[in-house]
Amino acid sequence: MTEQEIIDKTNQVFEESFEIERKRLVPDAQIFSDLGLDSLDIVDLIVALQNSFGVKIRNEEKVREIRTLQDIYHFIYAIKNGEGTSDT
Amino acid sequence: MKKYDHIVVGSGISGLTMSLLLAMSGRKILLIEKSPRIGGSLSRFTRIGIPFETGFHFTGGLQEGGILSDILEFLGMRDAVEPIFLSSPSENQFIFESAGRTFEHPNGIKNVIEQFKTYFPDDALAVDRYFEMVQSVCNRTPSLNIRANTITLPNLDEDYVSLDEVLSGLTSNKLLRGLLSGYAMCYGVRPSEISFANHSRMVLNFYESIAFVKEGGDAFVKAFQEKFKEYDVDIRCGTFMTELADIRSSIVNRFVLNTGEEVSADSCVFTIHPLDILKLLPEKYYSRAFASRVEGFESSIGFFSVFGMLKEGSRDPNPDASIMSLFPDADINKLLDPAYAGTPALVLIKSPNQAGRKGLCILEPSFVEHVAAWRDSSRGMRPQSYLDYKKARLDAIREHLCSVIPAFHDSLEFSDAGSILTFKDYLNSPDGSAYGVKQKLRQFNLIGKLPLHNLFAAGQSALLPGIIGAMMSSLIVGRAVIGKEHYGSLLNRSLCH
Numbered sequence: 163m164t165e166q167e168i169i170d171k172t173n174q175v176f177e178e179s180f181e182i183e184r185k186r187l188v189p190d191a192q193i194f195s196d197l198g199l200d201s202l203d204i205v206d207l208i209v210a211l212q213n214s215f216g217v218k219i220r221n222e223e224k225v226r227e228i229r230t231l232q233d234i235y236h237f238i239y240a241i242k243n244g245e246g247t248s249d250t
Numbered sequence: 251m252k253k254y255d256h257i258v259v260g261s262g263i264s265g266l267t268m269s270l271l272l273a274m275s276g277r278k279i280l281l282i283e284k285s286p287r288i289g290g291s292l293s294r295f296t297r298i299g300i301p302f303e304t305g306f307h308f309t310g311g312l313q314e315g316g317i318l319s320d321i322l323e324f325l326g327m328r329d330a331v332e333p334i335f336l337s338s339p340s341e342n343q344f345i346f347e348s349a350g351r352t353f354e355h356p357n358g359i360k361n362v363i364e365q366f367k368t369y370f371p372d373d374a375l376a377v378d379r380y381f382e383m384v385q386s387v388c389n390r391t392p393s394l395n396i397r398a399n400t401i402t403l404p405n406l407d408e409d410y411v412s413l414d415e416v417l418s419g420l421t422s423n424k425l426l427r428g429l430l431s432g433y434a435m436c437y438g439v440r441p442s443e444i445s446f447a448n449h450s451r452m453v454l455n456f457y458e459s460i461a462f463v464k465e466g467g468d469a470f471v472k473a474f475q476e477k478f479k480e481y482d483v484d485i486r487c488g489t490f491m492t493e494l495a496d497i498r499s500s501i502v503n504r505f506v507l508n509t510g511e512e513v514s515a516d517s518c519v520f521t522i523h524p525l526d527i528l529k530l531l532p533e534k535y536y537s538r539a540f541a542s543r544v545e546g547f548e549s550s551i552g553f554f555s556v557f558g559m560l561k562e563g564s565r566d567p568n569p570d571a572s573i574m575s576l577f578p579d580a581d582i583n584k585l586l587d588p589a590y591a592g593t594p595a596l597v598l599i600k601s602p603n604q605a606g607r608k609g610l611c612i613l614e615p616s617f618v619e620h621v622a623a624w625r626d627s628s629r630g631m632r633p634q635s636y637l638d639y640k641k642a643r644l645d646a647i648r649e650h651l652c653s654v655i656p657a658f659h660d661s662l663e664f665s666d667a668g669s670i671l672t673f674k675d676y677l678n679s680p681d682g683s684a685y686g687v688k689q690k691l692r693q694f695n696l697i698g699k700l701p702l703h704n705l706f707a708a709g710q711s712a713l714l715p716g717i718i719g720a721m722m723s724s725l726i727v728g729r730a731v732i733g734k735e736h737y738g739s740l741l742n743r744s745l746c747h
Contacts, residue, residue, distance in 0.1 A: 175539075178538060179537055179538045179539035179542070180537045180538070180539060181537065181538065202699055202700075202701060203537060203539070203540075205403065205543070205694040206537060206539035206540045206543050207539060208694065209539065209542070209543045209546075209694055210539040210542070210543075212692070213542075218410070218692055220410055222405075
């Protein structure tokens, strides 16, 4: 999967599952302060990403370190390319 | 408008526990229940003069120092719940019919390990390793500790691997794998779908001890009723919530009941099925991701349940208080597959509460798929085809049991049977399942704070199934509601007595 495909698909999750406009989905956007998610949304985000990418995501340190959209792109990229501890 | 500190919705064991915990902390509680009486599946019913259990048959954790003993001590009702322990290994048997083997379960994990090693001497190391792993998971699980229980997401390696995967890594012996998976009947998830961690959290209690309770589920309901008088908890039966109103800054200020009455409360805890919680939340307050997560939950198994008795003076080779689990196949995955068409697994329960009257209860795994044809029919109005389905299952159960216990041929009498539609009707459950939402690997349950900030979710679907999981979910969420300092001081006060 290319980086661009990961970006598009991740953004799609935010648009469709959290109803956030596309123009706000910039890589630097902070998922809590800029995109308005709260801590309760994280579980839903994990589930939505799992379903969308067909990956299995663990609740691990790396997930808790996620702050921006860019962090999510990198996180998914690592899993998709076998670099993460989460399996695919 | 009447004002409460907290409203608790649903009066199964989780709602009862939640109401009492919050009331013990000095809050004014309203408990609402849709059915005409409180207790949910704890309430017993009577047929042919014999009390039968609806859903609470036996439990682990009642031994000294066991988790359920501690919970009851905390709630001040340990004396009101009198355990009747299974004491002899022959009182709890797993029979694997295809292999022609019977496995007995003694009390206490050390005894179980020794016993299992005599059954599988070539796999003694695998047996040791399995029990080490089960205990290790439980020791590292904060939600199993009433002193330090917090809402945590699955965080152990064992949360991310299935029971099947672990067992396959330990042994190639399919019969041993079946024996170690057999308690799946007590949580309703296939070994390929449950995490090893959740399996461990549920079965350790059974390995330690299994007990019936004198007067069964009614003993719990009565004990709670007494406590509710003491703490002045308001209870309304035949009552449910219809609307969350006057919502400001994600806080619900008015709760509208089906009676038309409106009440206000600082917060509300739902112990009902997650799908029923979702229905109440106004759409604009949650994301589509939240809705798909909740709608994506599957149902655990339900039971086709038969209530019967043995004729006076009949020969009965089994002890008066006993549990006999029949597994026609060693592959538990197969037996818990809705598409499986062979002879179902079966659990025969003879409670000491029915001793003398020789009452017994028979449970066979069942699934929504089995009753899909009649899903939209209502109680008392179901067509002949449904009655034929019940009759065919009853005949098959009789034949299955008599093949194992020939003495039952002329002594077994059935007095009533319930399909999972029966449980759906009587327990106001969306699917009639026995253990709520199926606890699947990599699933994130609905527990704790909901998208509206003064609403919370607890219940057997929130944490772990069964009486212990349901009660623990209420202690965990209740601790978050009243604050951990307050919870800690209540705990110290109760356990110091």
